[in-house]
Amino acid sequence: MAKEAKTNAMRMLDRLKIDYDVHSYECEEFIDGVHIADMLGQSCDRSFKTLVTVGKSGNYYVFALPVDRELDMKKCARTVGEKSLEMLHVKDINSVTGYIRGGCTPIGMKKQYRTVIHLTARDFDKIIISGGRLGLQLELDPVDLARACGGEFADIAEDL
Numbered sequence: 001m002a003k004e005a006k007t008n009a010m011r012m013l014d015r016l017k018i019d020y021d022v023h024s025y026e027c028e029e030f031i032d033g034v035h036i037a038d039m040l041g042q043s044c045d046r047s048f049k050t051l052v053t054v055g056k057s058g059n060y061y062v063f064a065l066p067v068d069r070e071l072d073m074k075k076c077a078r079t080v081g082e083k084s085l086e087m088l089h090v091k092d093i094n095s096v097t098g099y100i101r102g103g104c105t106p107i108g109m110k111k112q113y114r115t116v117i118h119l120t121a122r123d124f125d126k127i128i129i130s131g132g133r134l135g136l137q138l139e140l141d142p143v144d145l146a147r148a149c150g151g152e153f154a155d156i157a158e159d160l
Helices: 008-015 033-040 073-080 090-097 119-123 142-149
Strands: 021-024 048-055 060-066 085-087 114-118 127-130 136-140 152-154
Touching: 008 136, 008 142, 048 073, 048 090, 048 127, 060 073, 073 085, 073 114, 114 119, 114 142, 119 142, 119 152, 127 142, 136 142, 142 152
Parallel strands: 060 114, 114 152
Antiparallel strands: 021 136, 048 060, 048 085, 127 136
């Protein structure tokens, strides 16, 4: 079997000497994170999606949160010091991040954007994030994730 090609995220983690596990699954088009977690028998609490927003200032911000939660845009804007935020249009994901929808990860984007990880990530030894392409996940320590993407932890999700 051919060795799997590394993504930018994997190369960056290797450069930083951060341990991670790779999980792959069959996927030819975007499937939301809840369905993937269910399909793979993973907890939605530890499976994180990556969402990119743009502020009134024109700056981009990256948020990572459990796949079954939604961003609280007011909390997010307050956290990053913006008046308001809106989701990045799907058509712009690749040009801004270098990744595609469903394969977007906070690590190894085209530029280093301010990144905020939902504070529940710290409840786990390891969390699961996209690996940088469809059908690929990385499992790693949330503190290592924060180190790799310059991230901070905050309450950014809507209340349950």
